[in-house]
Amino acid sequence: MSEYFREVYGPKTRYIVVLISKHYPVKNWTGFEFSIMREEAKKRQDEFILPIKLDNTQIEGIKEDIAYLDYQEEGIEGIVDCLIKKIDKAREIEE
Secondary structure, three states: OHHHHHHHOOOOOOOEEEEEOOOHHHOHHHHHHHHHHHHHHHHOOOOOEEEEEOOOOOOOOOOOOOOOEEHHHHHHHHHHHHHHHHHHHHHHHHO
16 A cells, blocks of 8 residues: 555656645654655656645754745635645646
């Protein structure tokens, strides 16, 4: 099963959306997921991890200078709009 997730969170995906909250760092599974994401991000030139902060929790491994969406500022509609724009832009580049 872990090999499956290495593919899902790795080369088979364009972006990973990470919902960051106080609950994220205390879960065992998220550590495994995030280690795969970080490993894949190092291999890429383009943006890959798209963090969304639900509260003020800091996650080790996400640099302070990485842009993120803030749920408290953007709300769900702002976040969805931003993600749709990001996906549309990626599609335009592919074509």
